[in-house]
Amino acid sequence: MNRIRQTIFAVMFAAAAIFSPFAASADEELPKVMGEVKKVKAKSGKITIKHEPIPNLDMPGMSMVFRIDEGVDISEYKKGDAVEFTVVERDGKMVILSIAKSE
Numbered sequence: 001m002n003r004i005r006q007t008i009f010a011v012m013f014a015a016a017a018i019f020s021p022f023a024a025s026a027d028e029e030l031p032k033v034m035g036e037v038k039k040v041k042a043k044s045g046k047i048t049i050k051h052e053p054i055p056n057l058d059m060p061g062m063s064m065v066f067r068i069d070e071g072v073d074i075s076e077y078k079k080g081d082a083v084e085f086t087v088v089e090r091d092g093k094m095v096i097l098s099i100a101k102s103e
């Protein structure tokens with residue numbers, strides 16, 4: 001009886017995780033990461049940022065190149081800008097989903 005109950009809960013939990021509408025809108029749950037722009041290559045969609053630790057990627061602070069998601073405009077950014085952004089890993093690349101100047 002106990003095992004059946006455990007199985008039912010496991011199945012329900014898995015189903016809830018798969019069908020949860022929140023699974024698709026993870027952007028809002030992503031932590032905002034602070035950083036400083038080091039280099040911008042708007043045409044090729046790359047931006048180098050010296051960033052603070054990124055909790056959702058388990059990454060310590062460092063300077064590195066990021067890709068930007070479709071629709072994200074980085075043409076107005078330049079070296080020295082303080083920024084706040086959200087990022088995910090997609091196919092082994094770090095992709096910025098949202099970015100804004102801070103301060």
Ligand SMILES: [Cu+2]
Pocket residue numbers: 051059060061062063064
């Ligand atoms: Cu990094």
